[in-house]
Amino acid sequence: MRFTRAQRTLHAVLFTTFLGLAGTGLPLRFSQSYWARRFASSVGGFGAILFFHKLCAVVLTLAFLYHVKDIFTRGLIHREKGVFWGSTSMMGNWKDVKDLFGHLRWFVGLGPKPQFERYAYWEKFDYWAVFWGMIVIGFSGYAMWFAPFFATFLPGWALNAVLVIHSEEGLLAILFIFSIHFVNTHLRPDSFPMDMVIFTGVESEEEFKTKRPEEYARLASQGKLEARISEKPAIWLVNFSRVVGFTAILIGLVLLILTLSAYLRE
């Protein structure tokens, strides 16, 4: 067992709303392109697009706030270990820097493959990229939504800036998730075609040992491996996850192609 039900739910909410936001944000960003217009008119115009965009944004904001609250509750009130620091934390550490360079050396055959812990450096980067992105995109988005209110304490030019920030950061998030995250996490040969662990929560012991040897070794030495063993996921869950996962990846790739084509034509 790698991910709890709550973590998997959070990922599901995250990618569903992210796809929704990307799907409705891109036609706005590239409003002059043919596909944007066709898409907009087929779903009921830009009014409908904006409505879905705001709806997804609100859901994602709530999920984000819930996550932050959850982290602080676990870390500060329940005094759970390994939330803010330590080998199971999302916080970056010296090992991540060493792993990054070690990994790069391994790519070109200059060293051994690094032994990864529970969260590898690129996974931490994904996490913090989303975290930062959510603050930046969220703030700039709400600043546009409630522009007159934000203008009571922001200067007027900031209203111009938030659109630039929102669209560029959104573009970065879309390009990053639909290319780098997809490949690093799901499409790379070790996980191809999809890493099911984020959907089912469990992976085989062999896979665990190969992918995260240091965590495996640590758990073994602490005698905690037993506690991590969980039931094999139900067939329906695996199949359902496959359908959902592949749909998400497909939508993502289509959006990636549209984005790149529109971006390069600009």
Place this chain on the structure above:
Amino acid sequence: MKTASSIMLTLIAFALLTVATPGVAQATVDCLSCHADAGIQDGSGHSVSVDAQKFHSSIHGSLKCGDCHTAIKDYPHPDRVTPVKCDSCHADEAAGLLGSVHGNGAEHPCTSCHGDAHAIFPKEDPRSAVYPLNIPRTCSTCHGDKGMAKQHGLASVYPLYIDSIHGFALSKEGLLVAANCQSCHGSHHILSHKDPQSRTYKSNIPKTCGSCHAGITADYDVGVHGKAVAKGHLDAPVCSDCHTAHAILQPTEAAFRTQSTPICGSCHKEKFSTYRDTFHSQLGALGGYVETARCWDCHGAHDVLPASDPRSPIAPANLVATCGRCHAGANASFVQYQPHANARNRKLNPALYFIRLFMNLLLASVLTFFVIHTVLWLIRSRYDQIKRRPAEGGKNA
């Protein structure tokens, strides 16, 4: 004596009248004894039949045949007769036609607009071809999408007109005051729009439209466009440049709101390009969300004035009210927003320029690093898989 002679005169006059009246009728009836036949044709096969009932109810019904067909004195008359000259009575109209686009009488006989020569009704009569509600259809026989229009290279304007707001007012509401063809073009003295005397010559258009839309034209005359045109700068737009000439739409309609921003942009290119970078444009680029601000929502439509003019809606003092029309709660800081900011222009918008630069650098560096990282990783792990488990094709390393 006086009384007797009066009676005598009256009697003579009466006798003359009673003799003369059947005489007038008699002349027409004589002609009709042949020409009432619906099948009667001339030597070249054209119908020369006259519907007596229609003719008598027409505006010329009290005239004798010979009043128009002056060449015919007796019966039998020659096979070929000289054409009727309408201008012998309608001299003013004929003078108007002369020099107009329809001046060639052989190509444009009076009947091509007024219809059947023996069934001409006054223009106030709904049966008339030139009754206001019938005019567009009458003109469409040449200026419609079929037939003559193609042959003579004429613009096919009828379909544009009939689907316009004027066309709807006329065809659906039956409004006699709705603009029909001749409201703008005139009737007999129609000149090409290239002729400075023409009602549709560019600089005359505000006056032509103003004959109905007086208030709008008064606003227009105050604005920069109206003043420029009055000074002879014909690059400046007149009514038809924004509203089109024939396919005029209701300006609050989605179609008009979405089609007309590029019209302003065709002259104001820089402003159009920067407008397109903003949320107003992105959101409003398509139908369905037409509420977002278009050029004239902020600048005014007809009385466009520069920001330096205190009457302008974009004058600094008026901005809170102007923006506030859509953005409830707009305040002094809010209206500092620049609806035409250019993030590519370092001098005009330095803050925006550097924010965009930073965001682009961030985007480029993150993606460049990770693309290289990912590609190397892909190659390496595939290589590793195959090396370790060649028998299984490298599956599940």
